[in-house]
Amino acid sequence: MADSQDKTNSSEEPQEGIPDIKSQIDKTVDHLKNPKDGSLWKSVIRHKLDEKPRNRTLAVLTNVFLHLHPARVNRDAVRFAFTWGMGGITFFLFIVLTLTGIYLMFYYHPSKGQAFQDILFLTHDVPFGNILRNMHRWAAHAMVLTTWIHMFRVFMTGSYKKPREFNWCVGVLLLVLTSLLSFTGYLLTDDQLGFWAVTVGTNMARATPGLGHEGPFGPELGFTAYNDVRFALLGGSIVDANALLRAYIWHCIAIPVIASILMIVHFWRVRKDGGISGPAPMMLKSEAQL
Amino acid sequence: MTEGLMIFAKFDWHQIGEIISTPDNIPMVLLMILIPYFTWYALKQARENDRLIAQLEADPEMAKTHHRKRFPMEKKWEPTVLVWPHLLKIEFLAAICVMVFLIVWSVAFNAPLEEPANPNLTMNPSKAPWYFLGLQEMLVYFDPWIAGVVMPTVIIIGLMAIPYCDVNPLGNGYYTWNQRKYAITTFFFGFHVLWILMVLIGVFIRGPGWMWFWPGQTWDHHRMIYETNRNLNDILGLEGAVWAALVGIIAIGLYTVVTAFIIHKLYMKYKGDLYARMNLLQYGTMQVLLIMMISLPVKIFLRLALRVKYVMVTPWFNI
Ligand code: HEM
Numbered sequence: 001m002a003d004s005q006d007k008t009n010s011s012e013e014p015q016e017g018i019p020d021i022k023s024q025i026d027k028t029v030d031h032l033k034n035p036k037d038g039s040l041w042k043s044v045i046r047h048k049l050d051e052k053p054r055n056r057t058l059a060v061l062t063n064v065f066l067h068l069h070p071a072r073v074n075r076d077a078v079r080f081a082f083t084w085g086m087g088g089i090t091f092f093l094f095i096v097l098t099l100t101g102i103y104l105m106f107y108y109h110p111s112k113g114q115a116f117q118d119i120l121f122l123t124h125d126v127p128f129g130n131i132l133r134n135m136h137r138w139a140a141h142a143m144v145l146t147t148w149i150h151m152f153r154v155f156m157t158g159s160y161k162k163p164r165e166f167n168w169c170v171g172v173l174l175l176v177l178t179s180l181l182s183f184t185g186y187l188l189t190d191d192q193l194g195f196w197a198v199t200v201g202t203n204m205a206r207a208t209p210g211l212g213h214e215g216p217f218g219p220e221l222g223f224t225a226y227n228d229v230r231f232a233l234l235g236g237s238i239v240d241a242n243a244l245l246r247a248y249i250w251h252c253i254a255i256p257v258i259a260s261i262l263m264i265v266h267f268w269r270v271r272k273d274g275g276i277s278g279p280a281p282m283m284l285k286s287e288a289q290l
Numbered sequence: 291m292t293e294g295l296m297i298f299a300k301f302d303w304h305q306i307g308e309i310i311s312t313p314d315n316i317p318m319v320l321l322m323i324l325i326p327y328f329t330w331y332a333l334k335q336a337r338e339n340d341r342l343i344a345q346l347e348a349d350p351e352m353a354k355t356h357h358r359k360r361f362p363m364e365k366k367w368e369p370t371v372l373v374w375p376h377l378l379k380i381e382f383l384a385a386i387c388v389m390v391f392l393i394v395w396s397v398a399f400n401a402p403l404e405e406p407a408n409p410n411l412t413m414n415p416s417k418a419p420w421y422f423l424g425l426q427e428m429l430v431y432f433d434p435w436i437a438g439v440v441m442p443t444v445i446i447i448g449l450m451a452i453p454y455c456d457v458n459p460l461g462n463g464y465y466t467w468n469q470r471k472y473a474i475t476t477f478f479f480g481f482h483v484l485w486i487l488m489v490l491i492g493v494f495i496r497g498p499g500w501m502w503f504w505p506g507q508t509w510d511h512h513r514m515i516y517e518t519n520r521n522l523n524d525i526l527g528l529e530g531a532v533w534a535a536l537v538g539i540i541a542i543g544l545y546t547v548v549t550a551f552i553i554h555k556l557y558m559k560y561k562g563d564l565y566a567r568m569n570l571l572q573y574g575t576m577q578v579l580l581i582m583m584i585s586l587p588v589k590i591f592l593r594l595a596l597r598v599k600y601v602m603v604t605p606w607f608n609i
Binding site: 131139148152158207220281 | 314324328331339342346353370373375376384388389396402409418421433434438449450453454459460463464469470607
């Protein structure tokens with residue numbers, strides 16, 4: 001008896017602490033109306049969004065992509081006139097190349113004969129294939145150019161000087177890798193243009209002093225067309241199936257990985273070397289203790 | 291010379307159009323706009339800074355209080371700004387502009403695709419991609435082991451050596467010409483003349499058989515040029531393998547000593563203060579790199595003016 005009494009009691013008067021269904025619904029609707037107070041939102045964005053300096057600082061510092069930046073920078077350093085945005089644009093092009101490149105990889109087999117067919121298929125049949133191939137091609141050319149211009153800017157602002165010497169050297173390696181990325185990509189279309197460009201390019205390796213079979217001291221050291229550096233690069237004595245596979249792996253995996261690592265170092269060092277070099281207060285000759 | 295005049299008589303616009311509209315040469319059009327533009331832009335800012343530097347040098351009172359940038363600055367302004375929004379908005383905008391540019395470019399021009407690769411059908415001219423054409427151009431004057439292997443290596447090492455050899459403390463983080471005349475001139479010689487100009491020659495001037503075709507000259511696939519280039523020792527009338535090597539050693543040794551001496555004299559005269567800050571390794575590296583850099587136009591001159599094939603001939607390699 002006592003038991004049933006209890007049950008009826010509990011169904012009529014809710015126990016303290018357990019809300020009724022209506023207030024539950026109200027609360028949920030409230031949350032949906034103000035998602036920023038909900039735990040889902042707060043788990044993603046961990047600060048308020050009012051336009052206060054504190055929040056704007058947190059917006060940069062708590063975001064893994066943006067925390068590449070400091071929270072504040074020298075007021076003139078954001079001027080386009082100083083950096084020409086060239087380092088940033090180079091990096092952006094690298095991202096565009098990675099994304100369009102992944103798309104192209106879905107349709108491409110790095111095997112002799114098939115490769116050329118795949119390019120034809122990409123340009124004519126794959127949805128957005130042609131424009132993405134074009135974008136990959138042109139962004140690659142543009143990246144080589146912007147890297148040069150970035151280097152030119154860094155030179156002209158004397159930004160390689162103390163304490164940025166090492167980062168300049170990292171930059172030089174990136175310059176080389178950028179050319180190599182572009183160059184290894186050239187062969188992948190497996191057409192006349194790429195084939196002969198790469199043939200001309202790798203023929204130079206024959207002449208490597210001490211390592212190529214036509215280079216100074218190469219033959220004396222026992223190098224032939226079948227064991228010298230060119231053979232190692234091409235995986236054969238001519239530009240053929242093995243060369244295509246090697247170019248593919250260098251192009252799609254090895255060089256992008258190495259370049260990404262160096263870019264991480266490059267950006268890290270920009271920060272650790274005290275941020276962007278300028279525009280710095282100008283030094284006078286009389287102060288330089290020359 | 292007559293060949294040069296003939297150009298004006300029958301300027302081949304079609305040939306020029308064909309070269310420029312080759313899809314992979316479009317970046318060259320960009321390069322020809324952007325490199326001169328940014329060179330001008332850098333020098334313009336350098337001039338403006340130099341003017342302010344001169345003012346500050348002349349007026350020590352001003353030098354003490356001035357914020358030393360040519361950009362306006364007021365006391366009540368903070369010296370730094372928030373990255374969000376001041377930097378990020380520029381980055382987002384730049385990203386959008388680059389994206390629009392790329393999309394327009396990609397809609398307007400298709401990436402090239404030639405016939406399938408055919409080892410039996412040589413392309414003529416057979417060119418490396420444009421960014422390597424500076425090196426390919428050097429193949430005209432140097433053997434492949436120099437143009438294709440030594441030069442790229444020296445360029446990479448040389449670029450990396452710049453921060454360690456340039457001991458000038460001035461001009462760190464701002465555009466200036468007056469404070470870095472020597473460094474900038476050297477860089478222009480390397481970048482604009484020995485790199486960009488050679489790339490442009492490779493792209494626009496070199497035609498079939500890697501022969502020289504002036505802009506507007508038709509690329510004639512049957513053209514022949516008979517050049518008799520002779521080795522230096524033969525020109526001097528000293529024949530035989532021993533002379534071929536010996537003359538080379540003497541000539542290169544002489545060139546090195548004379549060039550090093552001239553560089554040294556000039557450097558002491560104008561840059562004595564910097565010399566005092568350098569150690570021997572820094573100075574030696576700078577000398578070696580400069581001597582190698584200057585040797586390129588010297589060899590080009592020897593070939594074009596005196597028809598010298600090799601300066602030095604040995605059983606293993608020729609220079
Ligand atoms: C893949 C190629 C490269 C990428 C993505 C890249 C990216 C960047 C970025 C984003 C910055 C920040 C400032 C700016 O945008 O100008 C920077 C600064 C810098 N870069 Fe690069 N860079 C590359 C290649 C190079 C090269 C080739 C050099 C020199 C040979 C170089 C040397 C430097 C130096 C010294 C700084 C510090 C400049 C300063 O503090 O003013 N970088 N780089």
